[in-house]
Amino acid sequence: MEPTFTIGEFIKAVASSPNQNCVRVARRDGWTAVWDDKLAGEHADPDATLPGEQLLYFTDEQFDAFQVDLRAGRSEGVYLSTRYDHGDYVFSADVAAQQPVDGVELHFSSAEVEAFRSGVLNGEFERARFG
Structure with a gap:
């Protein structure tokens, strides 16, 4: 079963905006979670537990496979899906059976996605x- 994560466990890519609006990643106990920090609001408590409705969950192996694909130049990796919709990039999981909440989608701007991709390419989200 996937663990719960707190806000303080998540990191963002070095290329991300210093004022939130970022793709964030946390890894623990064989699991990787992806989160949109815009969902936290202005006064986020780092110890606050995030609800499953705000997270995409992957096993570490699945997230590592996604990173390998992205580094190999495949923009659409396995497990983490990205689509462009009405000016936003939408992240979703291709492994619905492992998601505690079905249908979770996270919305990001092109700048947020580019910073995240930069972080993946630079090894910033390695276990x-x-x-």
Whole structure:
């Protein structure tokens, strides 16, 4: 079963905006979660537990496979799907059976997605960085 994550466990790519509006990633206990920090609001408590409705869950192996695909130049990797819809990029999971809440979608601007991709390409979301 996937773990719960708190806001403080998530990191964003170095290229991300310093004032939120970022794709964030947390990794623990064999799981990786992807989150949109715009969902936290202005006064987010780092110890607050995030609800499943705000997270995309992947096993570490699935997220690592996604990163390998992205680094190999495949913009549409396995497990983490990205589509362009009405000016936003929408992230969803291709592994619905592992999602605690079905149908979760996270919406990002092109700048947010580019910063996230930069982080993947630079190895910023590797397991070893999460202790």
